Amino acid sequence: xxxxxxxxxxxxxxxxxxxxYQIEGSSFGGCGSSHWDxxxxxxxxxxxxxxxxxxxxxxxxxxxxxxxxxxANMDGYRFSTSWARVMPDGVTVNADGMDFYERLVDGMLxxxxxxxxxxxxxxxxxxxxxxxxxxNRDTCFRFADFAEAITRRLGDRVAAIATINEPWCVSxxxxxxxxxxxGQRDIRATARSMHHILLAHGAAMERLRxxxxxxxxxxxxxxxxxxxxxxxxxxxxxxxxxxIFNRWFIExxxxxxxxxxxxxxxDPYMPAAWQDDMALIGQRLDWLGVNYxxxxxxxxxxxxxxxxxxxxxxxxxxxxxxxxxxxxxxxHFLTRxxxxxxxxxxxxxxxxxxANADVLQDGAVSDDVRTDFLxxxxxxxxxxxxxxxxxxxxxYWSLLDNYEWAEGYEKRFGLVHVDYxxxxxxxxxxxxxxxxxxxxxx
Ligand code: IFM
Numbered sequence: 001x002x003x004x005x006x007x008x009x010x011x012x013x014x015x016x017x018x019x020x021y022q023i024e025g026s027s028f029g030g031c032g033s034s035h036w037d038x039x040x041x042x043x044x045x046x047x048x049x050x051x052x053x054x055x056x057x058x059x060x061x062x063x064x065x066x067x068x069x070x071x072a073n074m075d076g077y078r079f080s081t082s083w084a085r086v087m088p089d090g091v092t093v094n095a096d097g098m099d100f101y102e103r104l105v106d107g108m109l110x111x112x113x114x115x116x117x118x119x120x121x122x123x124x125x126x127x128x129x130x131x132x133x134x135x136n137r138d139t140c141f142r143f144a145d146f147a148e149a150i151t152r153r154l155g156d157r158v159a160a161i162a163t164i165n166e167p168w169c170v171s172x173x174x175x176x177x178x179x180x181x182x183g184q185r186d187i188r189a190t191a192r193s194m195h196h197i198l199l200a201h202g203a204a205m206e207r208l209r210x211x212x213x214x215x216x217x218x219x220x221x222x223x224x225x226x227x228x229x230x231x232x233x234x235x236x237x238x239x240x241x242x243x244i245f246n247r248w249f250i251e252x253x254x255x256x257x258x259x260x261x262x263x264x265x266x267d268p269y270m271p272a273a274w275q276d277d278m279a280l281i282g283q284r285l286d287w288l289g290v291n292y293x294x295x296x297x298x299x300x301x302x303x304x305x306x307x308x309x310x311x312x313x314x315x316x317x318x319x320x321x322x323x324x325x326x327x328x329x330x331x332h333f334l335t336r337x338x339x340x341x342x343x344x345x346x347x348x349x350x351x352x353x354x355a356n357a358d359v360l361q362d363g364a365v366s367d368d369v370r371t372d373f374l375x376x377x378x379x380x381x382x383x384x385x386x387x388x389x390x391x392x393x394x395x396y397w398s399l400l401d402n403y404e405w406a407e408g409y410e411k412r413f414g415l416v417h418v419d420y421x422x423x424x425x426x427x428x429x430x431x432x433x434x435x436x437x438x439x440x441x442x
Contacts, residue, residue, distance in 0.1 A: 003378050004437045005073075009385065013114060013393030014438050015076035016069060016415060017351050019121035019165065020085065022402040023058040023065075026051070026123075030096045032088025034123040035133065036405075039181035050408035056400050057423050059100065064425065066107045068416055069399060072431055073438035076114035078350055078395045079104065080121035080165065081154070083146050090125035090142055098153050105157050114159040116350075116395070118219060119147050119204065121165040122181070133182055134170060134193035137271065140200035147204035148211065155213050162289055162350070163201040166221040167249045170197045179406050191269035198252045198281045205283035218253065219289030219350045222246050223296045224329035228312030233300035240307050241298045246333070254341045256282045265306040287392070288342055289350030292330045292377075294323035320355035320411050325373060327380040334384035334391055346392040352377045353397035355404065355411035358428060365417045365428035374430060375437075396434065400425065 005014060021036050040051035058065055069077050083090070085097035108115045120143065124133050128142060151161065164170065169180060171193035178185040201218050208216055223245045227238035243259035252258055256278040258266075297312030304310065316324040334347055354373045358365045374396060385391050401414035409420055415431035418424070 002437070003375055003382065005440070007382055011392070013076040013116075013348070014434075015074045015078060015113070015116070015393065015395045016072075016399035017078035017116075017395040017397050018058070018399050018402065019080045019118070020082035021052040021055070021121070021123050022398070022404070023056040023400055024052070024082065024085070025054045025057050025059045026082075026084070027053040028057075028059040029085065029100055030088065030094045031082065031085040032090075032094070033126040034082070034084040035126060035129040035181040036123060038126055038129070039183055042183070045181075045183055046406050047408035047410060050403070052403045055403050056418050058400075061423070061425075062104050063107060065399065066104075066111050066113065068425065068427065068431075069113055070111040072415070072427075072435035073440060074113065075438075076116050076159065076393060076395070077108055077399075078116040078118065080118035081150055082123040083120060083143070084123040084125045086150055087125060087146055090128040091145065093149055098150070101150070101154060105154050109157060115154075115157065116160045116162070116348075117154065117158045118162045118165050119143075119150070120163065120170075120200070122170065124181070129182060134175070134196050134200075135189045137196060137199070140196050140203050143200040144203040144207040148207050151208055151211065151213055155208075155211070160215040160217060160287060161208065161213065162217050162219045163204045164197055165219045166291060167194070167197040167201070167218075168221055168245055172244060187266070188269040191266040192271055194248060194266070195252075195271055195274050195277070198249060199277050201253070202277070202280040202283050205285075206280060209283070215286045217285050217287040217289055217348075218249075219291055220249050221291040221293075221351070222329075222333040223294065224326060224332060226295050226297050226312075226314070228297050228299035231300070233302075234298065234312075237298040237300040237307075237309050241296060241309060244307065245296075250288075250337070250341050252278070252281050253285065254282070285342070285345060287346040287348060288337060289348050290330075290333055290337060291351035291397075292333055292349065293352065293354075294319075295326040295329050319373075320357050321407075323354075325354070325376075327376040330377050331380040331384045331387070334381065334389040335387050338389040344390050346390055348393040348395065349377075349381055349391065350395050351397040352394070353413050355413045358401075358412045358417055360417055360419065360426060363426065365426060367428045367430045370415075370428065370430040371433040374434060378437075
């Protein structure tokens with residue numbers, strides 16, 4: 001299905017997203033060490049032990065990268081400001097880091113791009129990781145200090161600020177599965193980080209709002225929870241996965257509670273008096289970001305400890321990540337957020353995209369599969385709007401091929417191909433298709 005910007009409401013923001021560690025190059029500009037630098041330096045954590053030290057060298061090539069967004073007729077750019085770049089030890093400001101982000105934001109405005117800033121897309125400064133990172137309650141308030149410092153510098157020019165990107169990844173993926181930094185596999189660390197990451201969100205929201213900063217939100221990721229069978233056990237497994245991934249964070253923020261089926265397992269490990277934090281966590285949102293990629297097939301595993309889950313096999317076509325392509329899931333979450341949690345609050349699809357084993361041939365990349373992916377998810381977004389969800393924008397993940405965390409550089413999500421030897425950028429056919437769809441009549 002080919003859609004254009006005219007199929008969406010007036011003012012709808014089309015763009016692409018990136019994140020600091022994945023593109024900038026953490027070895028440049030006085031950036032401090034983050035837990036991703038040390039995690040990736042530890043054998044076995046990241047494919048090929050690759051790190052974000054150079055990444056796409058966006059630190060030096062940012063002007064060309066912004067030109068790519070503009071040339072594709074995009075309206076906005078979702079980027080993140082690295083805590084470790086702005087405050088290398090977690091507390092002291094690095095003037096070069098601040099200057100870099102000021103140049104970047106001014107560069108967006110010069111090109112007519114709306115800056116959508118994310119404050120935490122995972123560069124926890126190592127000095128704070130040494131003190132327990134997200135298992136330590138103090139980290140939440142250091143984060144609010146960082147939020148204040150960077151907002152004093154950029155807050156008059158950004159269109160929107162998200163506190164945290166994907167709390168589920170910060171907590172469950174990183175402290176229960178150990179797949180992301182800091183690579184812990186510990187249920188007590190998981191429970192604490194699941195709560196503290198929301199407390200950090202609430203503390204930053206309160207601080208920024210007290211400064212008069214408008215348009216504050218959070219970006220949550222969602223995973224369609226499908227049961228492997230009709231059996232009562234598998235249905236319960238899917239409901240539990242839905243609680244862990246999809247309900248914990250949004251219900252903490254909008255209802256002041258955590259799902260009972262998840263607390264059944266986590267309650268013994270939660271920080272003392274966690275209930276007293278729920279008012280701060282429940283700060284009013286100005287908007288909500290929805291990241292959506294795939295669905296997850298869940299089965300009951302009686303032999304495993306809580307949450308007694310194992311993965312089932314899905315039969316839909318899969319991306320290079322092995323993730324099933326399921327656009328209906330995006331419609332599901334957009335309409336569900338509106339219906340069950342946020343009503344008419346503006347929603348943005350802050351990430352949606354696919355990895356593909358793209359090949360550069362004769363100076364071009366043909367990735368029609370990505371174009372189909374993009375348009376089928378735009379169509380799901382359009383249906384969600386027709387069904388009442390107040391969706392205001394869509395950001396493709398990602399503008400560039402980049403550092404895919406524990407997967408290193410092998411998985412390519414970009415609309416633009418990056419050659420990691422020369423760092424040359426080549427727009428793929430999906431980039432050109434998106435640019436055509438976003439063309440304006442003027
Ligand atoms: O690359 C990541 C991004 O950093 C966060 N959301 C999911 C993307 C693809 O895995």
